[in-house]
Amino acid sequence: MNDKNPIPTDEELTAYIDGELSEIEVSRIEALLGSNERVAARLEFLSQSSLAFKQAFEPLLAAAPKAELDAMLGIVPVAAKPAPVRSSRRGFLGALAACLVAGVVADRALMGIRNRVHAPDESSEWRAVVAEYIALYTADTLAGPSPSDDAQAEQLARLDDKLGLSLSPEAVSLPGIEFKRAQLLQYDDKPLAQIAYLDPETGPLALCIVRSDVGTKEPDVEGRHGMNVVYWSNATHAFMLIGRIPIDHMQELAEDVRKKTSA
Known part of the structure; x- marks a missing residue:
């Protein structure tokens, strides 16, 4: 990839998803989508953050033992902080919120249940979330x-x-x-x-x-x-x-x- 057509950042891809880029930038990214599998895969991953929370959690709820889940939901504020998806992505620098919504939300819900029941080291959860995010980084992420x-x-x-x-x-x-x-x-x-x-x-x-x-x-x-x-x-x-x-x-x-x- 030459410098005239660099790989877009997560923030640029998030802005593309949200319809916030200029026509020139849209054309550039769409050209890359057809020629670069990594960019296309990354866009697909970030796009998953637009799923509704209810839809995203339905498989988790269906698989959980109902009696245990009913008892636990009383102490886990799953819907305590509803927010628009776009606000979440932009509020957490785009890519991090997309990562959380698409791949970490369910894990964090289960971690929240376990934390309240077993009371582990209270700092471990934020480290887990950061590790999920940093695991997505490559040398290209920090190129330049x-x-x-x-x-x-x-x-x-x-x-x-x-x-x-x-x-x-x-x-x-x-x-x-x-x-x-x-x-x-x-x-x-x-x-x-x-x-x-x-x-x-x-x-x-x-x-x-x-x-x-x-x-x-x-x-x-x-x-x-x-x-x-x-x-x-x-x-x-x-x-x-x-x-x-x-x-x-x-x-x-x-x-x-x-x-x-x-x-």
Whole structure:
């Protein structure tokens, strides 16, 4: 694919689905749909987010034991926050909400039931959602030039305003790994910061941060979707570093970030 006809981002495909692109951009994407199977498959995946919630959950409800489900539904607010699909996609940076609606909503509903019954680590659910999203990333997702130091500082400043942090390019830099972008997402009505990087050997990785009142926790590790995760928290925020870098090196990178962000 040459630079004159680049692969569209998830945000561009979401805008195409919502009818928000110019005629020129529509023509460009439609030309790609006929010549690039990956773009066509990605559009089909994102388009599934337009399914009605009731329709999407019918197979799950039909397969569940009725007596158990009836008891559990009393504690799971499935319809507590109805919202238009378009609002959900755009509110969570397009692709993330599409991912949630098309592939994660049912899992999160079941996770919500289990969390309330078994009361596991309350921070595990947001890590699961982030892992689902990052698993979709490829090197092409983060292709293109990296932002300048000034642009990095500007992107990080927008995160600071919402999360009550003070992040600098130096504080979130990872040795030998390219900073690609910092963006603000949303999880359960709370701002979620995602700082994306591209490792030349293992591909995408991300540092994600949310507000948290679980208290200070030392770094721990886990595996999700074939990726390594190092997670920790301080008095006000929870952090996770996720990617396909070997776990020993991932722990070193996480410890470096932890020290710089707590200084």
